[in-house]
Amino acid sequence: MPTVDRTMPTILRTTVRPWTDPARLWRELCHVAVGPVTGAVSFTLVVGLVATTTGLLIAFPLALPVAWVMYAVGHALAGLDRSRFVSLLGLELADPVPPLRSTGWLARLKERTLCWPRWKEMLHGVAALPVELVAFGLVFGVWCGSLALLGLPAYAGSLPGGSAKFWLFEITPGPGAWSLAVVGLVGVVIGWLLGRRSGRG
16 A cells, blocks of 8 residues: 655645646636536536436337437536546546447447446436535635635725624734634635545545
8 A cells, every 4th residue: 555645845845736836726726617517507408308308208209319319418518527627637537438339220229228337427417516516615615715814914904994893703903814814824725625626526
């Protein structure tokens, strides 16, 4: 089993890495930001096509072309999501769907129906929306709140009443504002780690 280097220099290099590679940080944030959009498109199309195909099973011949479109769209959407991981995270994900071996149109449709990786792609298309929304809320909630705290010493005195008012206390310019700025700095690092985790999870 490979050992993990937990020495202080390694920990510090890992902590400051986002600031030494801002382009990578930007790509990771873009990956999280785009996730809900691609998730919404996938969810809408996959659920709509599966529901239509299922509803048309009573008139079986009508369900066949819609089922073909369902499998094609599901595979295309999964490929689009894989390209998002490659282009923004540099994470290569192999296409899990094996090439079709049948020759006839109906035989190919049957092969697609019995192909579990295709169904996993469509399940991913349905589950992606809630997962991406949670990731987006966590990452950008932490980032925005942390950046607001990080800059607090610069603008706390300009707020109404000359202080930043929270639920049970208020912070005026000085040691309190600087203490929250340190909390904000820690939150920015946590936000970056959440962004990486949500992108690779």
